[in-house]
């Protein structure tokens with residue numbers, strides 16, 4: 383994703399995060415963790431490594447960390463990362479959060495579980511094929527939720 387597109391993409395999310403009314407006020411907020419987390423977790427003998435691309439306020443990263451996964455949370459909005467860190471701290475779990483564009487995350491970094499809950503379906507159409515290719519290089523289990 384080029385710098386111009388990244389700037390345009392961030393504008394889409396700024397109005398939500400700038401409202402600063404807490405995670406419950408975000409349009410995509412969900413109280414319960416993404417349902418794929420439990421199914422991937424139950425399919426394994428032990429927790430593994432996971433990345434949540436576009437982690438938002440951290441509901442899913444914190445849920446995975448609570449199950450014992452080694453979790454990376456990534457979001458290109460600074461406010462999202464701040465909210466996620468606060469939630470992890472409140473819940474007493476450790477998550478490795480990064481403020482970065484998912485397109486720039488190293489492709490050679492492998493995870494047992496790659497979660498995308500709401501990033502892909504917000505992408506401009508012309509960026510989707512490149513993003514999917516990247517996802518497939520990073521995963522063993524891949525969960526995509528629109």
Ligand SMILES: C[S@@+](CC[C@H](N)C(=O)[O-])C[C@H]1O[C@@H](n2cnc3c(N)ncnc32)[C@H](O)[C@@H]1O
Nearest residue numbers: 395410436437438457458459483484499500501
């Ligand atoms: C619809 S929200 C979903 C948040 C969270 N996954 C959830 O389910 O609650 C999409 C999130 O993806 C982030 N995002 C969108 N495009 C991104 C990109 N290219 N790189 C990193 N984060 C991105 C946005 O900032 C936003 O927090």
